Amino acid sequence: MQGSPSGPPFFVETGMTDQVTDALEARFDAVVQGERIDGLEGEIAALKGALLAAQRPALDGVKGGAVDPARAAFVDRYLRQGHEAGVELKSFSGASGAAGGYAVPREIDQLIGSTLKAISPIRSIANVVRTGTAGYRKLVSAGGIVSGWASETGARAETGTPSFNAIAPPSGELYANPAASQAMLDDAQFDVEAWLASEIGREFAVAEGAAFVNGNGTNKPKGFLTYTTTNEADSVRAFGSLQYVASGAAGAFAASNPQDKLIDLVQSLRAPYRQGASFVMNSATLAAVRKMKTTDGAFIWQPGLAGGQPATLLGYPVVEAEDMPDIAANSLSIAFGNFQAGYVIAERSETSILRDPFSNKPFVHFYAVKRIGGAVANSEAIKLMKFAAS
Numbered sequence: 001m002q003g004s005p006s007g008p009p010f011f012v013e014t015g016m017t018d019q020v021t022d023a024l025e026a027r028f029d030a031v032v033q034g035e036r037i038d039g040l041e042g043e044i045a046a047l048k049g050a051l052l053a054a055q056r057p058a059l060d061g062v063k064g065g066a067v068d069p070a071r072a073a074f075v076d077r078y079l080r081q082g083h084e085a086g087v088e089l090k091s092f093s094g095a096s097g098a099a100g101g102y103a104v105p106r107e108i109d110q111l112i113g114s115t116l117k118a119i120s121p122i123r124s125i126a127n128v129v130r131t132g133t134a135g136y137r138k139l140v141s142a143g144g145i146v147s148g149w150a151s152e153t154g155a156r157a158e159t160g161t162p163s164f165n166a167i168a169p170p171s172g173e174l175y176a177n178p179a180a181s182q183a184m185l186d187d188a189q190f191d192v193e194a195w196l197a198s199e200i201g202r203e204f205a206v207a208e209g210a211a212f213v214n215g216n217g218t219n220k221p222k223g224f225l226t227y228t229t230t231n232e233a234d235s236v237r238a239f240g241s242l243q244y245v246a247s248g249a250a251g252a253f254a255a256s257n258p259q260d261k262l263i264d265l266v267q268s269l270r271a272p273y274r275q276g277a278s279f280v281m282n283s284a285t286l287a288a289v290r291k292m293k294t295t296d297g298a299f300i301w302q303p304g305l306a307g308g309q310p311a312t313l314l315g316y317p318v319v320e321a322e323d324m325p326d327i328a329a330n331s332l333s334i335a336f337g338n339f340q341a342g343y344v345i346a347e348r349s350e351t352s353i354l355r356d357p358f359s360n361k362p363f364v365h366f367y368a369v370k371r372i373g374g375a376v377a378n379s380e381a382i383k384l385m386k387f388a389a390s
Contacts, residue, residue, distance in 0.1 A: 118322035119202070120209020125278055125319060125339040127377065129346050136346040138167040138377055142239060165239055169346045171373025172219035174207055176200050179363040193366070197353055200368040204351055212345065212374050213323040221374030224343055224382055225325075225332050231390075234270065234380050242379050243268060244332065244386040251329035251387050259292045259300050259314075265336050265385050266314055273338040273381045278310075278317040280335040282324040289313060289334075327387050334385035342381030347372040 129136070146160040178196055185192050208221070215223040228241040237243060245265045248254030254261060269277060281289070290301040302312050310317040316336070325331045348371040356365040376382065 119205045120213060120321045120323045121319055122209060122212040122280070122321060122323075122339065122343070123205075123345060125280075126212070126343040126345050126374075127340050129344060131346050131348050133348070136169060136171075136373065138169070138344055140165045140167055140378055167344065167375055167377050169344055169373035169375035170215075170217035170220065170222045171346065171348075171371060172221075173369055173371050174204055174220075175367070175369040176203060177365055177367045179360065179365045182357070182362045182364055185364060193355070196366050197368075200353065200366065201351060204368070204370055208370075208372055208374075209321070210323045212343070213321060215374065217375075221345070221372065222376070223374075224335070224376050225384070227376055227379070229332065229384060229386065233268075237379070240376070240379050242376070242382055242384055244384040246390050247385055247387045248389065249387070250389055251327060251331070253288070253292075253387075259294065261385065262289070262292075262300070262314060262334075265334070265383055266316070268383050269337060270380065273341060274316075275338070276340055277336060277338045278319050279313050280319045280321050280324060280339075281333060282322050282326065283320050284326050285324065285333045286318065286320060288327065329387065331387050332384045333387060335382060336385070337382035339382065342376060342378050343374065344377040345372065345374045 142163045142165055148157065148159065150156055178200070180192055180196065211221040211223060213223045213225055215221045216226060224242070228238075229244045230237055230241050231244055231246065232241075233243065245261060245268055247261050248258070266274070266277075286301075290299065292300050294300060300314055301318070304311050310319070312318065324335070325333050327333045351368055351370040354367045354369075356367055359365060
């Protein structure tokens, strides 16, 4: 017990004081901890808000925190108030194809469809050579070597020497120079450049295929149907002229046994050339030939027995070339021969395409060029059927 000199005595219990102190300290720690947690939660919430704001794309009018005057004029003055002054307008309407409607964004196929054109396949059966210059020449031997017999010790006289014929295939430059606007190249949904390259290649194939058959030789290949024709045999015919076999009727096959004339056409080609020979005709002529039958009722035309194998006529492949003429009076509608030996195609290089965005701004030109020539190399290797009586 303790007391004060001037007052009544008082008592203090040590254990109770410690409990009160501990309780006050615990409450103080709880308050401080709670404020700290609240502060952290606030900071986390602020960070989340900033992150979401950064991920959310800004509207076009407030990109970069600056106001676009042109966009503001368009939105505020034109869209809201209808004022056209100071606003750049474009005639770009989906209602009219000529006004840009074909390029208005919409669901379109990214590949442009095109109608398929018949491409003459003469290149696939002819002799194709690559040249380094435009002055290509080919020498064709006309024979002339004479042989002889002699005894073991007998004298050997000089024999004849072969004669040569020079073939200079006429050639020319095949070119195309289409143009496309830069806006079309940038905005269209399809690959315009690849499409143009494909179109150019297809058109070149069509043009050269027609020239290999009917070209006049002036700045282009000379087609094999434009050469002089005669019914004379190889032994007496002038070099460079082609032999024909008459069908037996003007503008048609013979009325009886028409397939016999096809056999005559095959046999007019000498045996060394028949190895690798093929028929060439268009689809209309082939339709008439496919209906021909032998005396026992069998078709002389036979389809390919396996995938990728050509159909055969009298045992020889049939090549459909739409550039061959239809059956008409005096037409040369069927060719038979070894085109690998008979027709030469000389090309200086492959098709080259130059992209030219400078010459005619804002258009981009695609200049494609190919130098190619063609001519009959061996007139004995190709025979023709003329639809005439004789």
